[in-house]
Amino acid sequence: MSVGTDKTRTTGTPVDVRIMTRAELALHGIRLDAPVKRPDGAGPSDDGHVLVDGANAALPTNPASPYLVRDGRVWLGEEDTGVAISPVRRPKFYDLTTVDGVRYEQLARLHGADVLATTVVQTCIRYGESDRCRFCTIEESLRSGATVAAKTPAQLAEVAEAAVRLDGVRQMVMTTGTTAGPDRGARNLVRSVRAVRAAVPELPIQVQCEPPGELRWIRELHEAGATAIGIHVESLDEEVRRRWMPGKSTVALAEYEAAWDEAVRVFGHNRVSTYLLVGLGEDPDELIAGAGSLIERGVYPFVVPFRPMRGTLAAQDGIGSPSAELLRYVTEAVAAQLRAAGMSGADQKAGCAACGACSVLRTAGG
Numbered sequence: 633m634s635v636g637t638d639k640t641r642t643t644g645t646p647v648d649v650r651i652m653t654r655a656e657l658a659l660h661g662i663r664l665d666a667p668v669k670r671p672d673g674a675g676p677s678d679d680g681h682v683l684v685d686g687a688n689a690a691l692p693t694n695p696a697s698p699y700l701v702r703d704g705r706v707w708l709g710e711e712d713t714g715v716a717i718s719p720v721r722r723p724k725f726y727d728l729t730t731v732d733g734v735r736y737e738q739l740a741r742l743h744g745a746d747v748l749a750t751t752v753v754q755t756c757i758r759y760g761e762s763d764r765c766r767f768c769t770i771e772e773s774l775r776s777g778a779t780v781a782a783k784t785p786a787q788l789a790e791v792a793e794a795a796v797r798l799d800g801v802r803q804m805v806m807t808t809g810t811t812a813g814p815d816r817g818a819r820n821l822v823r824s825v826r827a828v829r830a831a832v833p834e835l836p837i838q839v840q841c842e843p844p845g846e847l848r849w850i851r852e853l854h855e856a857g858a859t860a861i862g863i864h865v866e867s868l869d870e871e872v873r874r875r876w877m878p879g880k881s882t883v884a885l886a887e888y889e890a891a892w893d894e895a896v897r898v899f900g901h902n903r904v905s906t907y908l909l910v911g912l913g914e915d916p917d918e919l920i921a922g923a924g925s926l927i928e929r930g931v932y933p934f935v936v937p938f939r940p941m942r943g944t945l946a947a948q949d950g951i952g953s954p955s956a957e958l959l960r961y962v963t964e965a966v967a968a969q970l971r972a973a974g975m976s977g978a979d980q981k982a983g984c985a986a987c988g989a990c991s992v993l994r995t996a997g998g
């Protein structure tokens with residue numbers, strides 16, 4: 633049986649089954665061996681990369697998931713959900729090595745089908761056990777040898793050129809661990825953007841960093857050629873911030889607001905985004921209202937479920953993901969606000985909101 637798009641669940645509330653299925657896939661994952669994976673790294677993802685109904689999706693690969701793949705569709709046991717799925721092919725650039733012997737795969741990874749992602753500096757001043765964000769594993773991929781601590785601008789330019797030429801990559805995401813200087817990592821991003829744009833001038837790039845201590849870095853990033861910027865707060869709730877991000881929460885929300893406003897001024901409306909994580913214990917209606925205030929500022933709230941990745945402090949503490957119903961509720965409400973404001977993730981041109989794989993927003997029309 634094929635499942636329709638609208639159905640009434642036991643609550644009597646109409647539920648869009650496609651959004652609910654996508655939310656459940658994001659949380660429970662799928663029984664599938666995906667050739668393109670992101671085992672650990674910065675931020676809250678830990679996934680196999682697939683296309684769900686033709687759109688990028690980062691789903692946990694989970695042999696215990698009730699969802700499985702048959703004939704290119706997602707099945708829930710014997711029920712065909714009607715959702716199409718295909719794995720992302722291993723890109724050709726993974727097989728190349730720089731002249732100094734570093735595998736391209738250690739320098740940048742394919743996210744979704746067409747996003748090149750790199751963590752320019754793979755260490756973070758906040759990674760000490762008492763300061764670290766409880767959902768993050770930025771230095772774990774370094775310990776496992778999957779990546780290298782710092783990527784040079786020349787290395788990134790070399791990989792980006794190959795990824796565009798060989799694998800049709802259409803946008804690039806550059807993130808960084810927080811560094812000790814007042815730029816908090818923006819300086820390295822400026823150099824890297826400049827080098828990549830010189831090698832592949834048409835490739836849109838999103839940069840991601842904490843609010844730089846000096847706001848002039850936002851203009852420098854734009855002038856270097858970045859198309860979009862992510863300044864990720866993860867939660868607007870002060871108590872949640874202190875509990876989940878002891879180090880990062882020492883940067884006041886007022887600093888984030890000043891950085892977002894400057895970024896919207898420099899990069900433009902809907903070229904700035906932030907992550908909001910669902911499942912950190914924040915009141916869902918406050919989260920939705922906070923997303924609304926970000927949208928009013930011209931900032932795209934990229935709503936993503938918290939998932940306890942291997943190697944995180946949260947996983948060690950046995951903290952689980954949110955329910956699919958909570959994720960659906962928040963995602964649908966934020967998507968409706970985005971639509972009302974005429975903001976779409978695709979219009980960011982580069983970055984997580986443009987990729988959409990780690991969120992259910994795209995399925996919900998955001």
Ligand code: SF4
Pocket residue numbers: 677690743744747749805983984985987988989990991
């Ligand atoms: S949404 Fe961002 S982190 Fe997730 S796969 Fe896309 S680019 Fe990577």
